[in-house]
Amino acid sequence: MRIIDIREDLARSRSRKYATRPLRKIEKLVVHHSGTRGGTPKSFAWYHVHARGWPGIGYHYVISPDGVVFKTNALTTVSYHARGANLGGVGICLVGDFNRSEPTDAQMEALTELLGLLLHHHPGAEIVLHREVKGSRTSCPGLKFPAEGLPR
Template identity: 40%
Template sequence: MNMTIPGARVMDVRTSLPRHKSLKYGRRKLTDIRSAALHHSATLSGSPGAFARYHVSTNGGPGIAYHFVIQKDGVIYWCNDPESISYHVGNSNRHALGICLVGDFRTQQPTPEQLDAANRLIEHLQVQIPSMKQVFGHQEYPGYAWKNCPAFPMVKFRSDYSQYLQKAVDKVKTPIQVQVAISMNGSMLSVSGFLQEGVSMLPVRAVANAAGGKVEWIEQTMDVRVNGKDLNEKVISGSAYAPARELAAVLGLQVEWDDPNKIVRLNGV
């Protein structure tokens, strides 16, 4: 699983945490996962290593109970494969993925860094694991109504998470401020691209068609291919855009950037 999360720091500690000498967690398919279960550690501080030692030595478990631990500074620790059926919500373990925020939220509050990391992590996981549609607190699972965990209001968390997702959508929909003109072999195309963090993004189909390239849309993975090669495209309002140099490379074109006039010049067809 890809755990590169934009704007977040992820530490993979799966192979370094204490484990039981003989016991192992069962395995499941990713499609078995239906929800993310949020926990607090109920400690003022702590680390994945400390939690793992407690879960193994005191509770007699195969390993740490959580799949992810989020420290107060927002660093995300990857503790178990999502396919591991770890022990954190009883009879719901098979269908839940455990995320623990370090802190005792009966007396503390999650830090802004933790909440931001939790939002980014859940968003990323829901893309990687489409069946994980729901987010619950520990106490919302059957048999745990008595347990004050994660000890912060889940209704508000879910509302804030929905707003976080909407902001991400709105950011993509924000009108492009810097337009980029496109020239091919000296002739201006009728379409334009835009600048994104200093990178020229060009409309894939229009440029590929002008260069005689073959464009494919892969419905299953929502990917665009040009001449059989994948691109790091961005889909906006139903149109795919790709970095100018990447698109030029698969089309066998040379690319030049005319900064004063904001024109991408493609040559070589």
């Protein structure tokens, strides 16, 4: 698995800043899809900052269809990706709309490896789908996402 740290290359707000947390607060690894056919961490960051008015990109990691993992926020950043689970959540977004199609094998392999790595460092954390977060009203990460393939 290749992780590319592109935090410095992403749009972020000049005036707003995300809160931070100690790493011990991490308790949920939240799996998302982008809900789009394409897109890149840069385009998602631009949208989150300029259309939604957020301090920066909402996700901590973005996984492209070819299985490359992009690191987009520090794990200490309390970014916005799953209302009700942001404080202790790590947001992992797979690029694609999995209500229409399935993630690629490369994406699922990278996700499994990334989750394994994160669980190694944060053993108490729970893997959840965005739609499983209490109070959420979304199908994210899509009805065709193969949830049975997750290491949980």
